[in-house]
Amino acid sequence: MTDTSETIPPKTAEDLFRFLDDLGISHKTKHHPPVFTVAESVSLRDEIPGGHTKNLFVKDKKDNFFLLTVEENASVDLKTVHTLIGAASKVSFGKPEKLMEYLGVIPGSVTAFGAINDTGHNVTFVLDADLMREEIINCHPLSNDATTSIARDDLIRFMEATGHTPLVLKVTA
Template sequence: MSETEQNGEVTAQLVDGSTPATPEALFEKLDALDIPHRTVEHPPLYTVEESRSLRGELPGGHTKNLFLRNKKGGMWLVTCLEDRAIDLKDLGERLGGYRLSFGRPERLMQYLGVIPGAVTPFSVLNDHQDAVQMVLDSALLNHDPLNFHPLDNARTTAISPKNLLKFLEAVGHYPQVISLD
């Protein structure tokens, strides 16, 4: 991961040398796209299990996000319902015959600008080189609202499925929508 020091603090950089977007920059983008959103703050969450125990009564679909890669450097961000059991071998075949593995935290920061536990479809806002392919579980589109971390795992942001698609298209990451049943 490329890092710079500013005022004694180490700041992460994306692969193109820019600084990852903040949650506030994401909210500005959503507002500019006329996408309604609602955000709640909570203690940092790193796993689906932690999310289940701390989210309270947030309505809608809750998700997990997998940052995957293959040996040739291809990368995918797979967003699915939180209770989905994902078979990486099967998913790799469905995505083109690839052998997939989880991307390393350094690569996650370089391309999507987030840490493990904060992975979200919103993070493609940081993928200025279109290096990461977005994959959505089709079942997500049956839940309204959908809940995601807004680049920060100490918050959860709710938006509609229609507006998730609008956001992804606006940032040039047209998702592949597949059934992960």
């Protein structure tokens, strides 16, 4: 028996920008050399105001997946965060294959904007309450060679437009 279901390629930054434009959401993108870690992206701080993000793609033992989006320097206690986000057990990092399958991104490019690719609603998105105090939130636009700035409330509006209701919770230490 052959699998006839087509694999839909993940959306690109251009698809994301078009989606934001269609929603009337203002966004600004700065292109830069690829960055894979928060440490590598620090040099961009002076050029890009607002809250910069770190994203943790985690899962529990029942294969419930979560994307935790927190301020870049915040720390998350992976031993206890499951009690805050409603996971069935302690969490561990999700595999890169699931990251690509669900969010359409590779490690190093993980972003809250991945919600645009989670058409099966396999991921629960968690936005840290401390991060959401920032007026502007900065995320990769599905690749790590650019940073897109968006208003905090528009980030939530974007997620809701993708069919996701993000949880805004304090998940950082």
